[in-house]
Amino acid sequence: MMRTLRLAWRLLHRDWRAGEVQALLFALAIAAATTTAVTGFSERLALTLTQQTTDLLGADLVLEQSQPIQPDWLARALNTGLQYTRAVEFASMAVADAGLQLVSVKAVGVDYPLRGAVRVAAEPFGPEQPVVQMPEPGSLWIESRLFAMLKLQLGDTLRIGEADFTITRVLGFEPSRGGNILNLSPRVLMRLEDLPRTQVIQPGSRVTYFNLFAGTTTDITSFRDWLLPQLVDQDRLVDARTGRPAIANALDKAEHYLGLASVVAIALAGVAVAMAARRYSARHYDVSAMLRCLGAVQRDIVALYLLQMLILGLGGSLVGAALGWLGQLGLVQLLAGLLPLTPPPAGPLPLIIGVATGLITLAGFALPPVLRLRQVSPLRVLRRDLAPLPARAWVVYGLALLTLLALMWRYTEDLRLTLSVAGGAAASALLMLGLALGLLALLRRLREHLGATWRFGINSLWRRGAASVSQIFAFGLVIMAVSLTTLLRTDLLSSWQTQLPEDTPNQFAINIQPHERGPFADMLRTEGIDSAPVYPVVRGRMVAINNLPVRTAVSKEAQDNNALHRDLNLTWSASVPEGNRIVAGDWFAATTSALAEVSVESKLAERLAIKLGDELEFLIADQSLKARVTSLRSVEWDSFQPNFYMIFPPGMLEQFPSTAMTSFYLAPDRQAVLQQLVAQFPAVTILDVGVLLGEVRRIFGQVTLAVEYILMFVLLASLAVLFAVLASSHDERIQEGALLRALGASRRQVRSSHFAEFALLGLLAGLLAAIGTELISALLYTQIFHLDYHWKWPLWIAAPMGGLLIVAIAGAWGTRKILSQPPAVLLRDT
Template structure:
């Protein structure tokens, strides 16, 4: 009965406070915070799953395992036990024969069900309209790429021989998901049925064959199977998924996930500030109530049992409302932008709702319990003496626990400890260092107050009179502006990166095996037909064998022992100029170095192998050894669809070695017939078409762009929640000040001007602090998390203070209208 009375009293106080508006600030902050977190969770979950599904089309599956030998049958049974679908393919090189003509080809033998993701595309004749298909070639037939038809002079219906078997060509293969290997080493493809491999007698013990096992299924099943499989993989196995860091899709998805995680992280930080402000105002307004209850005999335990149920009920209702708001918002936005997404989005799951709900309760508990513990410590004498006991030590323990829990939540949002630590450390360091700087700015502002009008002097005097409160407000507003500036900067630079990554004239064809004697004629062909093409680069094949006399395999860490650049021969080239999409990171180019036998190394490979300027590299090329000294290290834009290389030598360094040339070029659809003329003019040239890959990459980048645009809105909403909470937290004091000033003769217009001036100065000072914090955090994120080129962000230093002054000044002007509209007599009677 005793506990029941506490619950009833708590309910009555809760309903009374709600009707009086006491809880609306706190509830609004919590609803907006949970709504933002939930909506971002939905966006991240649905868009990532949609982009992952579509990216899987390029891989042909959700997961691909390759090896030089068949995998144990236990692995396949385990995949089925984990609920995964699977299909097997074989890749091997063989000669395709037609009459007296020969063509080296890459043969793929696929079982029914291939591919598990995406579709094959074929055409009934050379350069005819292509169509999607869910079938594979029937036994005894083959589908071939256009290059084989051109090289062998074939027509649909012709017979070709592969090993000991003959096949009828029934379709032209135009697109195949999961096409592996380097662009410059892929022979033209032949697709055949898996059951026909034995008849060819090509695959024998010791043959160079790549066995591929494709898997598809639910994300959780795939994750469990990957964990089971990774401990059993041998050195000759390789495991790929749609986020393979070597692909442009993997980089786009990785950056998108980091951006969405960052927005979630900043939303949580802003939500915490808003909830803290609302909880503090609520508790301060209940100090007198707690003191009166203590006078009537209530114990400290009674106060806890009275106020905790109120906050618990408030948290449950507000968190539920925030989750509903987040779900409705993302559903509405996805509906309005349904034409942007060419694929059907997966349905919303329950995980974002559960996580948003839990985040709301945790944030409320972390920031509301310390003020509640102060209510528990309110002395009865407060009814007479306006004193307040200091914050009890137990409250600091609660603050510490809440901070640790929120740190874990941030880690969950970003999936990156480095990203979480960078933003959090940057924010805390900025807050600690800039708090003193804010005080200094307030002191410096005293020198200008005599040169401004009465309203501005009055507003600035308010800031100096409440120095501690003003510094806290500057930091809160600075955090809001800093979060918005960081997100806006990343949004702009990410979009610019993605838009410039694949411009309309991006090369969609590669031409390689160009003979040296045909280089001038090839350039003339491009010029005569107005075909935009990259430079023609010579290419020889070589393997890096030693670094400073030490075998290269000893320089590779266990995590990188499957790196393609180490396990196979590299494409080596020479040029006298730095390629346009390469940038020198360290060292100097040929005309500025005295290094003997110089070579330039790609940055990421150099980092993995510990290669530094001045190191000696040994290469095995065409049966001979060549040594070179590292003169420079370059960053390379691998996803530019231009020819790029791990190693570049100066002209003359590889003289005497057999070389062919390669280039990339762009063809419009109406120029496609020129390919036939090109192949006829240069029979040895191999042309690789990349149109389908480019189209799919552009589609995925468009979806990523839409996600980046949309989640920015929720960070802004969380920022406005902080503004609302900060303004509301100081309303009580402003009511009393306004009543006194109006009693002494101040007019409403004068008070409103003073409020605008006060908040405008607050906003400008917060903008200066935000610019400093933004510059520091942006440098860390650009260089460490997003792999973007960093430059000094001078617009931030101009726009952020101006935007802060205008935005916060207007918000303060609007938020304090009630101060001048309420009767002074009514306010003074409440004192």
């Protein structure tokens, strides 16, 4: 074994010096680097997002209760090693000289929050800064709009219950805000120690106790699993896993894209590995024959090349994984200004996955051609024309396809995406093979009408037959992969940009009373501010599905769903609101309005297993209202427009007391308008979601960069294929070119005939790529990414022309040796 290892190493070392293995290594390294970088980056992105979520929660896990925590629960948490702090939230009247205002007070311990930070500003509506210290006992921090509402200034006194407090800071944001963000009174932060003084909390008061826990993932999970079965109706447990619908949509698409693009990169690297391995194998027939002649048995040959593959595989994968690791580090550095936090370092898993991917790619794509070497006859030392029988096609393609499917599945964790991409790719591959043959035959018919150079190029392509078709196919695949990932990137990014344009609403106005609707809208108009439509809002709770109480009608897992435990905002509309899309059933017909129908948001319907035709019962102001589900809607939660789980047709809800809501964009220099609005419509609550919007924009920025970054790997992998394909016919071309020159062809003639041949190869490949891209993108856009699909005419020019130029230039560069060296030298070397 040592002997074979030594020999394997020595032969490989010499091959390296002779430049025989670089193409294989390059392709392998790209596969490993892509995997490591994408896995590492995704992991860090996920960790960052979790961290952002926990920062919003103020903890890793929050238990919301209507009474103080049970002592044994707390004891369990502390024994598990978790950090703990609590906050108490209640509604109370705040009294100032100028009047009263209902506020939402949160009393916190000195070590609040456990994750993230409270943000404060030096003046109302001023820029916010995170702080570590909580309010001193006896002092209050209050929200900007409360300053305007009660005409307060810093240093003024405000009374809560029976106690007076000094206002010391402007409260911007504090973590663990319970309930619906749109239903909050102005917020006030104080210390827990001051709570008894206020005498606000009496038996029967509506109080929410926030129990905040932090610790390692294992400890948190163990505590959470222990706690869950013991929760009662009013208890609510929230952790980072509880969805973030505001950005889920964009992240879903980005994750799909990252997964898909990395699989494309790996598939391309796989093709490069396969082509490089085939060439490597072909160039080692003589070595194998000689070794067999000198007495090596088949086992020796297999061991020798397997060891070489293993060394190459480990080398390429390790180098690739290391580069990928550095790459994702670089990306994090690049994003340093963008990320709100330094992402926690990714674990060693991405490195392991990168190396494993490299080895699996090598095994799947390179093993069949390399194992052929054991079948080389020793007689080849006497008769050079003896080549081993080719590996069975189904073994080669089957193994490669299986490898790809496995990698793709592992990557996307989405069987549907995997199968649709694999199916689409396989169908396109067959179609492209057929088309490549057809186009080649067509060219052959046309050649009589073309000049000598082009005729020579066409003849040369036709003569190489199978090799030409496989080259057209491989180049086509490269151009298709690049076109597809580039197009998808552009359309994804532009869909995000249109989703959150410059003037995306950053203010929500809620609790607009019916008589204020007109004047409020008028005032916005006078100030020149565009707003979203004003939607009526009726508060109601869903109590039954198909006459079964919701608690029994939904599955055990769905019982946790927040929508079942609180009043929902119900609205009515004659048309489908912007950003909503009907995914099942039909929108209310104009003639059927006022019938008992309801349109339900599709994700909620899915979680609660609500189907078209189900009857939902709502309790609105002590009255019951039943409606049949006639449509399901997908909703862009990240659109910053008012969005609703339930929409009714006009005529059903008007009888109930309602308020209204809208959203609008306020430029940073127009904050004064806010104060006017608050003064003129004191009952209307205006919420500044600029911070949240900024956060969503930042996340879009992050995923945009990630998307661009992964595209770079696809391009690199394409480069690997390009060179592997050119190398596959390199020897033959050099020999032919040298012969032509020896027979008297001028350098110009050889150069133009090569150019013609490569240009035709590139042109045909580009044409095929355009067809394939159009087909696959139609599938991907409509089925996976939910983007509008349209015919892309520029592709039909860019792909063939790009193919022509790139392949012609790369081809000319690859065969420049023919022109630069004397034919005699070339003929002797080949």
